[in-house]
Amino acid sequence: MNFTMLNKRGAGLFALSMGVGLASPALYAQGTHSIDAFETEVVRLNDGQPIISAENFKDVTSDDGHSINGPSMIRIPDWIAEEDRLDPSAKYYLYFGDHSGSYIRLAWAADITGPYTLYNADNDGVLGLSAVNTVFKNASNTINSDHISSPDVMVEDGRIIMFFHIKKKSNFSATDSTDSWFDTGNQQTVCAVSTDGLNFTTQPKLIGNAYFRSFKHNNNWYAFTNYGPIWKGPSTDSDPWDVLWDHVAWAGNNATTSSSGNGELTGGGNPIWDNLMANYAANGLTDERGYAGFNGNKGFANQNAPRTGAPRHFATRLLNDGTTLEVYYTCRGEMPESIYKTTMDMSSGDYDSWTTDVTGDAWVHERILYPEYSWEGSDLTPAYSLNGAETDVNALRDPYVFTDTDGKSYLLYSGNPESAIGIASINNKPVAIASASVQTAEVGESISFSANASYDTDGSLTNYNWDLDDGRTASGKNRSRSFSAPGTYNVELVVTDNLGSTSAVDTVQVVVTAASNSAPVITEGDSVTVNMSQDSNPTAFSLKLHATDADGDAISWSIVSSASNGNSSLVSGTGTTKTVRYTPNTGFYGSDSFEVKASDSNGGEDTVTVNVNVERAPIEVPPNYEIDLSKSENGNLTISWPTEAGVLYSIYQSSDLENWDLYRGDIAPVPPSNELVIPVGDYDKLFIRVEMKYDDE
Secondary structure, rough: OEEOOOOOHHHOEEEEEEOOOOOHHHOOOOOEEEEOOOEEEEOOOOHHHHHHOOOOOOOOOHHHOOEEEEEEEEEEEOOOOHHHOOOOOOOOOEEEEEEOOOEEEEEEEOOOOOOOOOOOOOOOEEEEEEHHHHHHHOOOOOOOOOOHHHHHEEEEEOOOEEEEEEEEOOOOOOOOOOOOOOOOOOEEEEEEEEEEEEOOEEEEEEEOOOOOOEEOOHHHEEEEEOOOOOEEEEEEOOOOOOOOOOOOOOOOOOOHHOOOOOOOOOOOOOOHHHHHHHHHHHHHHHHOOOOOOOOOOHHOOOEEEEEEEEOEEEEEHHHHOEEEEEEEEEEOOOOOEEEEEEEEOOOOOOOOOOOOOOOOOOOOOOOEEEEOOOOOOOOOOOOOOOOOOOOOEEEEEEEEEEOOOOEEEEEEOOOOEOOOEEEEEEEEEEEEEOOOOOOEOOOOOEEEEOOOOOEOOOOOOOEEEEEEOOOEEOOOOOOEEEEOOOEEEEEEHHHHHHHHOOOOOOEEEEEEOOOOOOEEEEOOEEEEEEEOOOEEEOOOEEEEEEEOOOOOOOOOEEEEEOOEEEEEEEEEOOOOEEEEEEEOOOOEEEEEEEEEEEEEOOOOOOEEEEEEEEEOOOOOOOOOOOOHHHHOOEEEEEEEEEEEOOOOEEEEOOOOOOOOOOEEEEEOOEEEOEEEEEOOOOHHHHHHHHEEEOOOO
8 A cells, every 4th residue: 555745845746655664765855854044864763663662561561561652861960879870871761651651651771772671660660640649639639630641851950850741530720711722621730859860759739731841941941732832830940830830821612613613713822833723724734734723614523623733742952042942843633643843933022922933835844754664653544643642543743852961962752653762863954154255356365264154053063164166175164265266266165063964065156366466667767867968979878777576576678669869778687677778870969768668477567768868069169369460461361260061150359358359250161171361450469269159059
């Protein structure tokens, strides 16, 4: 026989074979199921077999092994000496119940997966019903309970507290009598206390609904209870049995069990039910959640609606932030009844306003475990789970989360649905969050990569592994790296927690561009001016130029624009210093220029313009002539002087070297010499001065 059902997240249909043993494990990825921002890893231990089953009761004369449920585990605290334990090797006490039992059971083990040995199974176990009734009777509060079950055990400093429920023969309730639907009526929670985990003293007070799963927050006691309401107890400075715990009273409508009546449910402090009811109101009966959240509308008379689809059993685990509570539960009306998980934010408000996280799909919360083994009922015909005790049903119930001293957490649960107790490890996968100090960088620029925002909700991070997307890897929470080539790099981060679980990959992208280059800088600036004189035989001048490069790159020099009226060249020097030379063309005077460039190997460059002023060579002026008048002929004197082309000459005469008269000006040259006849006149002595200028002046 086969049947099909929708897998989580609408992943399609899968089949469960109804044979003995594991039901088609390859068809369902049981290992991980995502919830919120993290993933939960659930792995059955003990080879998937129960740690408590009817086999443990084979030597017990009664039929006590027919109902096994309600596990609650503790590690035996160090303050209980070995000689005061059930066995010196005992490390764990596992308390559990019978749906209609006469005592709370106890089994011990040295290892968390067993083997487990029963304690006092032929008598009253660790706490018997008759002893509880006697305590109440002695306190003048006769209850005459007919069963005791659902232990919830908590270790405190120096004592061990057990919450459990009893069933009174009279329908006397500790709750408001109008709270009909989510009141457990004559099943009520009681407390007992012990100093060794073996001998418990019952406190003769009823404190609230049945099936307590207690937790502490903000110095107060709280508990999830049957059908989902949260109950609030006294301050943790007080004993939990000091007062009747508070809760939000839900109204009920008996007409919901008729064929036409509609349910009317209002209240608060029951966040799981709120989520399920909203889902059922929107979607009705679904393959994923069945009747979970059914509120009694249209008189569906499956037992006592709306309990038809109400949550049943709970477990809790506080996460590292101290305000987020993981809530595990099973629910009536499902096929098969499975274990779900969600989170509850307790950072503000109180229990009547706390809300649980919804996954946003048809499953409402995260299914983390469902029947897959024969002992869990996987080979039985599926049916919608009902209120109350059931046997031989494809279902899981009674989740309990135990966190050991090493930080490892375990999920205990009952299967088929109250025939045995199994155990699985649970761990929230860590979450990697990678960041980079910059989104863009240059080749060679250091980038800081950080995993500071990564986290693990239920443990600690131990390893940080980076893949730099260029063939390199790195480890560590924070690392600085540079890249040698331009490109887009998708840097990946994977973190590992203290239990060896690895996160999903988180990626941060950085774009690396070619490195910007610091060009050489010529120290002399944009231009430099050199003055030189014209010469009949031109000679060169030498100029030493200097440059720097901030990157330390090698510098090369070149002339990029030659001189127009002379010869420019590089003559000596390397690196940051270079000597350049300029020789003007013969006869040239005036302004000339050329451009010199300093370059590095990365395309950086700087130029300087060398301006040259070639000054015209001065005219060599002959000395003043003193004329011997006695040599004059006929009162005239003939003089001559060397001349050259392009020069004009002016002749001045004077008798006293102070007062000069222009005799004749701008005389054109007749190279190699000119002659001129000068009348002597009345001069006793005559001085002649020749002045010259270039003919273009």
